[in-house]
Amino acid sequence: QVQLVESGGGLVQAGGSLRLSCAASGRTFSSYPMGWFRQAPGKERELVAAIRPRGGTTYYADSVKGRFTISRDNAKNAVYLQINSLKPEDTAVYYCNANPPIARYWGQGTQVTVSS
Secondary structure (H helix, E strand, O other): OOEEEEEOOEEEEOOOOEEEEEEEEOOOOOOOOEEEEEEOOOOOOEEEEEEOOOOOOEEEOOOOOOOEEEEEEOOOOEEEEEEOOOOHHHOEEEEEEEOOOOHHHOOOOEEEEEEO
16 A cells, blocks of 8 residues: 655744655665645635655745755655744645645644744
């Protein structure tokens, strides 16, 4: 069974940092472009960061550029998201998935809540 399990979220004050992790099991994702997505209450899920299979090329949404850093460790079948200078508008459930996403691989996500 393929699973993507996100962790590392929490409640932080504005300006703080978090490092999110995504552990994949059941298959290797080393050949897949991967992404971090987030869904805030009442909003659609959006792609915030993506990384090519070998990690050389990344993409960031304008709203997170300069504050978020995506990385991956193919040997560990894992993807990470370093989030700095958190803002209240970053509050959301964060998910990882292939990019473009594969519907059956959505996990539970990890909640990030930023207090002002």
